[in-house]
Amino acid sequence: MTPLLKEIRVNPLLWLLALVPVVLVTNALEPEAHTLLFLLSVAAIVPLATLLSRATESVASKTGDTIGGLLNATLGNLTELLIALAALHAGQYVLVKASIAGAIVTNALFMLGASLLVGGLNHHVQEYNRNSARLQAGLLFLATVAMLVPSVLAETDTTAKSAQLTQTLSAGLSVLLIVTYALGLFFSLGTHREFFGSADHSESKEAEWPLSLALATLAAVTVLVAFVSEIFVESVQEAAKALGLSPAFVGFIIVALVGGAAEMVSALSAARKNRLDLSVGIALGSAVQIALFVAPVLVLLSYLIGPTPMDLQFWRGVVAMMIIATMTASLVTNTGRSAWFIGALVVIVYLIFGMTLYLLPPRV
Amino acid sequence: MTPLLKEIRVNPLLWLLALVPVVLVTNALEPEAHTLLFLLSVAAIVPLATLLSRATESVASKTGDTIGGLLNATLGNLTELLIALAALHAGQYVLVKASIAGAIVTNALFMLGASLLVGGLNHHVQEYNRNSARLQAGLLFLATVAMLVPSVLAETDTTAKSAQLTQTLSAGLSVLLIVTYALGLFFSLGTHREFFGSADHSESKEAEWPLSLALATLAAVTVLVAFVSEIFVESVQEAAKALGLSPAFVGFIIVALVGGAAEMVSALSAARKNRLDLSVGIALGSAVQIALFVAPVLVLLSYLIGPTPMDLQFWRGVVAMMIIATMTASLVTNTGRSAWFIGALVVIVYLIFGMTLYLLPPRV
């Protein structure tokens, strides 16, 4: 266990792991302390997500490029997926959809903008490979559009027949998105791997964990995240009410920030080291993964574990936010140059999104 | 007639010409066999469109650069125009508008995406002139926006006065679009012809037809397309009902694919030969022509041959599809590089459009 303990000593974020037993005990003793449980579970997920991402990278680095790349690509948003699964199981579809949309916007806007800002505060002007950034931004635009077509096209129509067709469309679309995702993996890990070579998140400076430790950590932490996510989802409704937050705001902002904390740390650290290619790759790649993999998997799993099937119709305002976020990512990465003010502006657009959602949540 | 027969022997698509008499005879004998007539007429239009495009190119190549360019530019979407005229005459404005929107989206998305995909399956990475692609994509964006402004701006308002003003607006807009088209011809064939020099569709390898043959073919095939289009339009309503298709789906997908078959063949063949500049030029150029020439001509002709004047108001979802398609074309051609997955993604977005329109057609 030495490497794990060493990791914990080095990374202050992991000290929050102490909260995991606290949240489990509190839940057993005071299951009605919703607001406390909500705050504790949010704080406990952050270090677990970090550990999960570290373990995934360790397994990936031991299993060769292709399987490793596949693992990184599939488990990269495992925390978001586990939280959403708990919400799906509880039938809280507003929370699930808001967290899908929020994860895309948070990655494409906040993670990108914060990377550019932090990078820009440390370097006067940053240059990065604009061709690969444009490729990523183009993929993100297409992936987001693909996921959103039915929301954009379908006029709201509340007849039963229309609801049935919307559900059929969402299921068909989900299958198509997962096929697209598989094609994308075949592209980036198979036929054109040379273009994605530098997307090595771990920066390979840190000591690698042995495979057995990494696998054990992966399994154990997954179980812990699943437990804590369940507590989170059980408490969120009441806690949100007590704190004056809408479920849409919680899903869009809080779940997205908590679930993406680990990647955020990697992206910001890369930006500080003037490796913006890496930051942009993490931010946009993660958003692509949500659109092409996490969202359709949740729709398909809703048939198995949800009370009713979930569709992929998003609210109008949220659709607009996702499209604006991906267009912003395209425009901003178009030049391959950045300075602090660009990052600041992108972060401010995200803040305005949050402020608007806080004051005027979508009526669902 | 030797060159024509030779052409037919070489091009298997032209064997479908045998269907032309079949459809005419079937229509005379069994005018109520709507579904059969629909399928036959669709299949018969494909080879006619190919012949029409071949004859246009032959005439164009004999008449010098400027008149030839003008002919290519004006008659390039003749098939779409003839089908739409038949529908206009029958007062089927849903079909007309859907086929205008569908032609733009099919060109900018499916023809472009399929070219990138086919090219990418034959070449690892394709590079092409991004400056001319960006110019084309910019023109397409502006042309589409120009055509769509009233649809985007006008709030739906069903008073008689508002309908009257919408009609006035559509007529004025159509005049302005045709003026823009004329300016564009003056630009591309006059002041700045050197930038458009390579947009020579015929690739000049094929044996040229004599002018008399080309003109005779052009005239005869135009008449045949007009006849078959009329049969198509007469049968489409009943056939669509029998096949479970909406008029919007038929216009948007089927008419657009059938009408654009000839250009599709040219674009794909150029992509296979690693001449993506040519493919992009055909796909985007044809879409520009629909927006600036075919659409406004149909509006103005509706005063002469339609039962009532037609306006240029499109349904919200279809407006979104056109804007997404032109933005996708811009983003995708921005880098001047392509690989198979980019093409696949663009085609998948088109498939999702089709799937959505099939299941949830716009209510008109």
Place this chain on the structure above:
Amino acid sequence: MTPLLKEIRVNPLLWLLALVPVVLVTNALEPEAHTLLFLLSVAAIVPLATLLSRATESVASKTGDTIGGLLNATLGNLTELLIALAALHAGQYVLVKASIAGAIVTNALFMLGASLLVGGLNHHVQEYNRNSARLQAGLLFLATVAMLVPSVLAETDTTAKSAQLTQTLSAGLSVLLIVTYALGLFFSLGTHREFFGSADHSESKEAEWPLSLALATLAAVTVLVAFVSEIFVESVQEAAKALGLSPAFVGFIIVALVGGAAEMVSALSAARKNRLDLSVGIALGSAVQIALFVAPVLVLLSYLIGPTPMDLQFWRGVVAMMIIATMTASLVTNTGRSAWFIGALVVIVYLIFGMTLYLLPPRV
């Protein structure tokens, strides 16, 4: 006063200054001649705006780079601000909002398009620094989006509580926009001034005015513009009715063109001299300033001088126009090359906006 008189002799636009006393006298003698007063005041504001902009530049050039840059940035849209303040004071919020939206669209579309057109008529192909143009276009996109988020997201909801929250949101947003503007000034005049060095509007060929004359002119003309604006706002309602124009059209097209006349002259003159960098900088920079400075200042001042607080909710169609305008500016300046037809197309899109607003004004 010699430099001022010399200026007037050289610049024919300034001969219109003779209209200023005419409009003041007419207003005193015939306060009910609304249409005449409207036309006179519009015509009188044009030379005053030119003089204001000339005086601002003179003061700026005398006060050193930083203070001068600050002055240019703050007073660059002083005319628009003064007209909007008069309308704000009169509670004509439709006019205020339309003039904000119109100023952004007119700068990003008409001023840019006209510059490209005029430049293209004088030069076969114009090349300009695409990196700085892209930076400007990116800033404009982000600034516009930031200003528009609440309009895009908030579903129309007419309850009193929602109206209250919308107002809170608009006030908070305005503070954030002004902070963003201050950060932008710190960026362009402080940390990264070397990137904005060339944005020297005056072209420094003209004789500089002495500081005292420049300051006196600035003060006197500001007072005159404020007077004439008040006459304009008083007469606009009745005059618009008499001329068959909606308040939205007047604000969007007429106020924007009148208020921006001085910058228009600078931008077109730079384009003619093949200095498109300068034209693009003036057009896009001025639009950024409206979104980040003029609009939020008007919202905050509405608490002090308006009959009721004004919010930042725009009508749907106008939101679409602003977004289309900024996207067009991005696409068009993406290549760093231009020819006359590009400019013509952009101007035509603006004309179509105007035609649509004229015939189908938003219902407010």
